[in-house]
Amino acid sequence: MIAVLGLVVGVVVGLVVRPVVPTGVEPYLPIAVVAALDAVFGGLRAMLDGIFDDKVFVVSFLSNVVVAALIVFLGDKLGVGAQLSTGVVVVLGIRIFSNAAAIRRHVFRA
Template sequence: MIPVIGLVVGVGLGLWLQPTVPLGLQPYLPIAIVAALDAVIGAGRALGERRFDERVFVVSFISNVVIAALIVFVGDQLGVGSQLSTAVVVVLGIRIFANMAAIRRRVFHA
């Protein structure tokens, strides 16, 4: 229940404050969001399999975000930022699809 409240509060804050993304963060925010989504979907899968653990979720969430941003940052320094961010999005997208497939199999048995 509390996480759902957190979700709603986050959306409300974003709509209410309407902040602009700082220029330095602009390349990293979309990647960080995708990484966080991956962690959230993985958590959803773990919930369905009744082996959800808050500690694992928190660690995977933060590490996902940090590593994704770090990869893109390093890519930017090397001059291959756009390619590396594409790579990160592709990998995370595959993981999201795999986790969604597991959830689907569990829910629909198909």
Template sequence: MIVVLALVLGVVAGLLLGPTAPDWLDPYLPVAVVAAVDAALGAARAGVEGTFDDREFVVSFASDVAIAVLLVLLGELVGFGGALSTAVVVVLGIRIFASATALRRALLSER
């Protein structure tokens, strides 16, 4: 219940305050969000399958986001940041759809 309340309060605060990110974060935010969604869907999948571990989730979440951002940073430094950013989003997108499919199968097989 506390988690849902915190989520609602966070969304309301974000809508009312309208925070903006600095321009230098623009290349990194999309891949960070996609990496976070990938980790969250992986956690949901593990929860339905009964293999969820909170420590593993926190490490996976932080490391997925950090690796995705570092890959985009490396691409920016080498001179092809847009291409590497697209590659990261495609790979994480594939993982998101795989997790969503497994989650759907697990939920439908319980009925």
């Protein structure tokens, strides 16, 4: 419950405060958000499976974000940033879908 509250508070704060993102970080924010979403879905599935562990969740969340941003950064340096970020989004999207399917089976038994 507190976790859900944290998400809601984060969205509200982001919309109300409208912090200025440094231009250096700007291109990585969308990818980082998608990576974090993937980690959150994975954690939700683990919780439904009964194998959730907060330490693993923290590590996977942070490493997901860092690796996604790193890939995009590297892609930018190599000149294939657009293609690589597309690839990252595709892979993360597939993972999110498979996790969502597992969650669905738990919640709706279908």
